Amino acid sequence: MMSNKLSQDQIQQIYVFTRQHYVEHYDLQTELVDHLANGIELQLHENPQLSFDEALQNEFKKFGIFGFSDIVEKRSWALEKKYWRFIWKAMLSFFGIPKIIISLSMVYIVYQILLLGSTEKYAYLPLLVLVPFVVLVIKAFKNARMYKKKLKLQHKRWMLEEKIFGYGSGMVLINLITQLMLNGRYILFVENLPQVYILLIAFSVTVIYLLGYIMIYFLPKRAEQFLSQQYPEYRLS
Amino acid sequence: MKSSQLYKGSLGVIILKLLEDNGRMYGYEITQKVKALSGGKLHITEGALYPALHKLEAEGMLSVEAEKVDNRIRKYYKLTDSGEVETTNRLEELDAFIQNMQQLLHPKLT
Numbered sequence: 469m470m471s472n473k474l475s476q477d478q479i480q481q482i483y484v485f486t487r488q489h490y491v492e493h494y495d496l497q498t499e500l501v502d503h504l505a506n507g508i509e510l511q512l513h514e515n516p517q518l519s520f521d522e523a524l525q526n527e528f529k530k531f532g533i534f535g536f537s538d539i540v541e542k543r544s545w546a547l548e549k550k551y552w553r554f555i556w557k558a559m560l561s562f563f564g565i566p567k568i569i570i571s572l573s574m575v576y577i578v579y580q581i582l583l584l585g586s587t588e589k590y591a592y593l594p595l596l597v598l599v600p601f602v603v604l605v606i607k608a609f610k611n612a613r614m615y616k617k618k619l620k621l622q623h624k625r626w627m628l629e630e631k632i633f634g635y636g637s638g639m640v641l642i643n644l645i646t647q648l649m650l651n652g653r654y655i656l657f658v659e660n661l662p663q664v665y666i667l668l669i670a671f672s673v674t675v676i677y678l679l680g681y682i683m684i685y686f687l688p689k690r691a692e693q694f695l696s697q698q699y700p701e702y703r704l705s
Numbered sequence: 706m707k708s709s710q711l712y713k714g715s716l717g718v719i720i721l722k723l724l725e726d727n728g729r730m731y732g733y734e735i736t737q738k739v740k741a742l743s744g745g746k747l748h749i750t751e752g753a754l755y756p757a758l759h760k761l762e763a764e765g766m767l768s769v770e771a772e773k774v775d776n777r778i779r780k781y782y783k784l785t786d787s788g789e790v791e792t793t794n795r796l797e798e799l800d801a802f803i804q805n806m807q808q809l810l811h812p813k814l815t
Contacts, residue, residue, distance in 0.1 A: 476776045498771075499732060502779045503751065506733035531751050542756035546763035700771035701778045 472512040474505050478520055482508075485524060491536050494624035495699050496543055500536060504528070543627060551631040554694065558682045571674060579670035586666070597673060604680040608635070611688050628698050632691050635683050716749065716757045718799055721766065721784065721792040729770060729783035732758060758782055766791050 474482075482504050486497045507527040511518055528535065562571050578597055585594035615633040619625065687694070696702045723738055724730060730738070735758075736749045761767045766788035770781045784792065 473775050474777075479777050498778050499755070499780050502731065502774075502777050503733045505775075505777055534752070538752050539755045543759050546756075546759040550763045698769075700769055701780065 472509050472516070474509060474520075478508075479505060481520075482524065485528075486536065489528075489536050491540055492625055493540075493543075493627040493630070495626055495628075495701065496536075496540060498701055500539075547627050547631055548636060550698075551628070551636050554687060555636075555679070555682055558686055559678060562678050571678065574674045574677060575667075575670050578673050579667055582666045582670060583663070600677055601680070604684050608684050611684065626695060626699060626702070629691060629695055632687050632694070712747070713753065715799065716753060717761060718792075718795045719749075720754075720757060720761065721788065721795060724767070724782060724784050725789065725792050729781040731779050731781050761788070 479501060482501045483497055485504075486500050491497050491500060504524065504527050507530070508520065508523040511523040511526060512520070531539075561567055581593055581596055584590045585592070611633060615629075719739065720735065723735060727738070732751075732754055736751070736754060739747055739749050758767065762769060762782065765785060767782045768785050768788075770783065771778050772781065773779075
């Protein structure tokens with residue numbers, strides 16, 4: 469057994485070191501800190517003359533000229549994939565046995581609204597279809613505010629949490645929804661659209677409703693649960 | 706790891722096999738184990754190991770555990786059920802590959 473165990477202070481120094489080298493998320497910092505610490509301990513054991521800082525630099529060199537950046541980037545891809553897998557799973561559940569009734573009745577309601585809306589008398593009825601979108605966007609902004617507050621308090625960033633509250637990369641859906649709201653009237657207010665198209669639109673709108681619900685309500689609400697599954701260290705820290 | 710593309714392609718299998726044999730392991734332990742097992746010939750770089758681990762984990766092949774060890778948190782990886790199946794499959798695939806290559810490169814003239 470080695471005697472040169474690093475102190476709590478030195479461990480904190482390595483945390484600072486990883487942050488200085490652009491590892492922003494606590495989950496990855498923790499893993500790299502343990503790795504570097506193991507390497508440093510081995511070096512100090514083999515060569516007790518070495519200083520802690522020298523050993524740290526030596527260990528960092530082993531990561532190559534790009535340092536940690538490659539690891540950070542690939543970790544982000546991996547979690548992005550995982551995030552979309554969560555969504556896909558939740559989405560599939562809405563096309564499973566009990567929930568399919570909700571999905572189908574949603575398609576039916578949207579279809580009826582759009583159908584009525586294609587007559588002149590009820591031409592503004594399709595605006596109703598946009599209401600859930602507005603609700604989703606408001607909730608998305610609320611989530612973002614809450615997450616910002618939480619970040620201030622906890623000082624630790626978790627990559628998966630960021631994916632959940634950032635809705636994958638770049639708020640794709642929010643953009644999509646806003647675009648739909650802005651341009652929706654061109655799609656929704658076409659007169660004498662064939663019924664098949666109306667049905668198709670009703671179906672797409674429903675899928676987007678569901679996707680929005682999952683991304684904006686379902687996942688953020690269960691973030692804690694997903695995080696402690698993903699990060700056993702979530703509870704230790 | 707030696708720079709060869711051949712080794713890079715096998716990193717996933719190496720990790721899976723090590724975890725199958727040793728139960729749970731942490732990153733640094735894996736690099737040391739590979740060094741020891743290969744008599745120092747094979748060296749997995751840190752820059753390759755962690756992306757490979759994270760990828761396998763995101764694919765559901767590995768699960769993680771964390772424990773407090775010597776003032777710090779250590780993250781262990783171990784095979785999930787689907788990871789165990791995958792290990793067997795990939796090892797079989799690799800064995801077949803090696804056999805085929807051997808036949809191709811060293812044909813026995815009878």
